[in-house]
Amino acid sequence: MRNRTNKNFIVSLMSLVVVLLLLSAAAIVRDGKLFGFDLRDGRATEHGRHDVQASTAALTANNDTLIVMPDGAIVVNTRLLAKDVQGYGGQVPLRIHIDKGGVVDSIEAEPNAESPDFFNHASSLFGKWQGKTVDEAMAEEVDAVTGATFSSRALIANVQRGLAYAKRHAELDKESEADSPDSDAIGSAGVPGASASAKGWTLGGIAALIVALLGAVVPLFVKNRRWHYVQLSLNVIVLGLWTGTFVSYTLLMRLFSGGVSLATLGTLAAPLLMVLVAMLYPLAGRPGHYCAHVCPFGSAQELAGKLTRRKPRLSPRLNRALNVFRNVLWGVLMVLMLTATWTAWMDYELFTAFLYTSASTWVIVFAVLFLVLSIWVPRPYCRFVCPTGSLFRS
Structure with missing residues (x-):
């Protein structure tokens, strides 16, 4: 026996x-990842925490994180800003378009592994931020969508980090500083939305x-x-x-x-x-x-x-x-x-x-x-x- x-x-x-x-x-x-460790570039996400210096270097080197258009509008890509934020199937990076007046013009999704039906349902949240200034959009209280909770929480966190980055960029422009963005713009604990995925x-x-x-x-x-x-x-x-x-x-x-x-x-x-x-x-x-x-x-x-x-x-x-x-x-x-x-x-x-x-x-x-x-x-x-x-x- x-x-x-x-x-x-x-x-x-x-x-x-x-x-x-x-x-x-x-x-x-x-x-290309296993338990949060990115095998493509050999960097770990440390399960939700960024190494600030490494992230700053990555953002500085990657021109796609923030693009300034000829008319003064900017496009923020959240792929690196919110690399620790996970939806139901993985990361849900976004491109946030902000016009030269500082108003959120549109938000579009980058390729992701979310279930299309659930993600499309969650993306109805985009209208909550569109047409608002960066400050107004950051102050907007947005709740997760019932039936697509994981995806919508990840979208909220991505938008908040992208907006925080855009705001910091505008502040640096006003101050005429050429330094790299500090930790407040890289999804650290001080950024609004940094804990959006924690509200579980x-x-x-x-x-x-x-x-x-x-x-x-x-x-x-x-x-x-x-x-x-x-x-x-x-x-x-x-x-x-x-x-x-x-x-x-x-x-x-x-x-x-x-x-x-x-x-x-x-x-x-x-x-x-x-x-x-x-x-x-x-x-x-x-x-x-x-x-x-x-x-x-x-x-x-x-x-x-x-x-x-x-x-x-x-x-x-x-x-x-x-x-x-x-x-x-x-x-x-x-x-x-x-x-x-x-x-x-x-x-x-x-x-x-x-x-x-x-x-x-x-x-x-x-x-x-x-x-x-x-x-x-x-x-x-x-x-x-x-x-x-x-x-x-x-």
Whole structure:
């Protein structure tokens, strides 16, 4: 018995190593970064803190950070100014156009790895700053967009740092100083917006953390069916519909690429706990704990299955075919991810249907279809499709 336990632990440990290697390789291939360390230029973001002197030198050397147009207008690029600010998929650099009168003319996004539907939803915030002077725009209180919280918070931080940089540039022009920008213009703690990404301890975020913690701990000690249904309901309502908190490839890539800092800990606390449950519980002999007790979409399927007791029996042949389909699908998606051929498939995992204000129509349609199917077939998406579940079963 002991030998069998040790063997299972070794198998689980090797599976975890494979998972970590896969995600690390994917983060490097897609973003050139691993846990916040930029492998393209060999510089670390220090998980949310800049080295001021290095950043100053980089900004001075990079003419693209601030461009002065012939008519006196300026364009600020926030790629270096906010290199430590992460959205859901990674950095979200912006170009902020400011006319010669000091008014924000327009804001446009640089290429990024955010989910297009969510990012487009979050970019509706741009109108909050356009048409205002730099001082007015910096004083504008802008809240994150529901359904695109990560992306919108990152956009807010990028805009604030870009505006602070533009203001400092104007002040230096007035003072006729030729010195490089000081730390106040480089996203240090003194810049408005420097902590915008830290405002993650919201009521929803705290509620999500509590529900995820209950799902992680209570089932280990309580085998009560009624409580299980309460937990499933909380998962759907709080983790799914209210906060849109779930483990997905997009989240995993964000964590492995950008890492976790004190500035983002509040926002990422619940998702990080869920990732740890999914990855580490198998080592303690609890494989599938996340899927069974925490995942909001899995919970929704199980609750839908309680609507009827009449379940058609799947033939062994069909069951095998569906399992082969799941494995083949997962293998194809891994190839696409590791070769950076088409990583946009991550945006279409059905979990994103919970973010219904931003999710693709097709994602919502398929999510509903699987929920209906789960009335008769237990957890069909979990068992025969889910790429995230397949990763943790690898």
